[in-house]
Amino acid sequence: MSLLSRRAVMVASTGLFLARATATQGLEIRRAAPAQPFALGVASGDPWTDGFVLWTRLSAGGAPLDAPAVPVAYEVAEDEAFRRIVRRGRRAASPALGHAVHVEVRGLRPGRTYWYRFHALGAVSPVGRTATAPERAARAKIAVSSCQHFELGWFAAYRDMVAAQPDLIVQLGDYIYENSYAQFPKVRRFDGPEPVDLEGYRRRHAIYKSDADLREAHRLAPWIVTWDDHEVENDYADLANLKGQDPTVFARRRAAAYQAYFEHLPVRPSLWARPDGPRLYRHLAWGDLVSLPVLDGRQYRSAQACNPPGQSGNRPRRDCPALTAPDRTMLGAAQEAWLDGTLASERRLWTLLAQQTVVAPIETPQGVMSDQWDGYAAARERLMRGLTRPSVRNAVVLSGDIHAFMVNDLRSGGPSTSPVATELVTTCLAASHAPEARYGGVRERNADVRFADIRRSGYTLIEATAARLDVDLRAVADQSDPGGVAQGLARFVIEDQRPGAQAG
Structure with missing residues (x-):
C-alpha cells in the first residue's frame, strides 16, 4: 500500500x-x-x-x-x-x-x-x-457533478444544487486539478506549484475546501465519489504518464495522490485497508429504485492507444489498430468481472452507472479521442453486453470529463442496432470548456448525440420514479461570477424500458 x-x-x-x-x-x-x-x-x-x-x-x-x-x-x-x-x-x-x-x-x-x-x-x-438509504423508494433525486478547476471558476453551481435538496450528490472525478492553465484567465490562484508528493496533494485538496459552496454541499448531503485523472495527473493510465516517467517513480506520486484523496473525502476506510491496495469501485443503491455501480476508470486501464511505451495522453486517432484490440481494457479484468456479476444480479428499476469518460462513439474532425471509451472499443462492447443483460431493466450511464453537456444513445453491436441505454454527460462544474474545433459540430457528425452544449458549466439533476427519469441540465451563466446563478438549460425524459432520452 x-x-x-x-x-x-x-x-x-x-x-x-x-x-x-x-x-x-x-x-x-x-x-x-x-x-x-x-x-x-x-x-x-x-x-x-x-x-x-x-x-x-x-x-x-x-x-x-x-x-x-x-x-x-x-x-x-x-x-x-x-x-x-x-x-x-x-x-x-x-x-x-x-x-x-x-x-x-x-x-x-x-x-x-x-x-x-x-x-x-x-x-x-x-x-x-x-x-441512510431506504429499503424501498418511490422517488430519488440525484445531483451529478464533474471537473471543478479551482482557478478557472467559482463553485456557485453547488448553491443551486443544495437548494434542490438532492438525496445524493455523485461526483464523477476531477474533484481537484493538479495543473494550472496559463492560457485561461484565473478567478483565484492555487497556493503552490503542481503537486507531486503527499504534502503537495494535501495542500491542493485543502485549498479546494476553502470554497464555501463546496463545503456547504458536503455538509448538507451524502456524496458518492470516484476519481478521474486530475486527482493525480492529466490523462494518466495505470502507471503510464504524460512525461513517460519510470513506473516506480510515478507509482510513488500516484500513491501520494490517492492517500490525499482518501484523507479529504468521505470514502469507506474498509475500501482502503486492503492487502491489494485501495479500491474505489463499489456498488450502492437507493431503495429498490436506483442501483449505482461506481467505477474506477484510471487505476487499472491499459495505456491509451498508439502512444510511446509507458507514456499516456489523450490524442485524436485514426487507423490505429490498437483502438480495437480485444486485450485492451478500461477497467481491468477484476473490475470487469465484478461489474458483470453486479449487472447479472441487478434487481432495481434503474441502473445508473457512475463512471468518468464518454462511452458513446464520438467522431471528431481529427478522429476519435484515445482517452475516451472510443480508445477501448472492445472493452466498450463488453460493457454494453453487460448493460443488455435481462436483469438490467433500464441502463443509464453517467459520464463527465469532457467539459460539455451531452445526451447520447448507446448501442450494442453497431450503428444499425436499437439503443440499449442512455448516456448523460455532465459538463464541468467550473473549468475550461470543450474545444470548438473538436466538438463544435458534434451533433452533425454523430447521429447518436441527441443534445450537446460545449459552452456552459453546471451540473445534472436527475429525479427518478418507477415510470421515468426526469433529467434537468443546470447551467451557470458565468462561472467567473462568485454569485453566479444556475438555471435550467435543457430537460429530458427517459421512460421505463424505453432506452433513449426524449426532450422534456
Missing part, C-alpha cells in the same frame, strides 16, 4: 484512540489548539440502509495541524438539536493520515435523515446533515 499505511488506515477504521493520554499531553494539545480546527468542513458519503461514512480533517485554519494524534469525538442524532443522539464514539486523528477522521456508522434505521458533528481540541464542528 506504499504511502497509504495499512496500519494508519486500520487505526482510522477501527476507532482506536488515545484514551490514556497523560494530563500533560492533554494540556499541551489544548494550549496548541488552533482557532479553527474544523476549517476544512465535514462530509458524509456512501449511504447504505443502516449507515454511512462520516468525515472531517483537523487543521489549523486550513493549514496542516502540527500535533500528535488527537482524540476526536463524534455524535449522530435524529434531530438537529442533538436531543436524540443515537450513536457516539471516538476516533484518533492521526498525523499519518493528515489528521483526517473517517467513521463508518452502522446499525441505524433505513430511509432516515440524521445529523452529525465532531468535537476536538475544545471546538465543535459545523453540524452536518445526511441520510
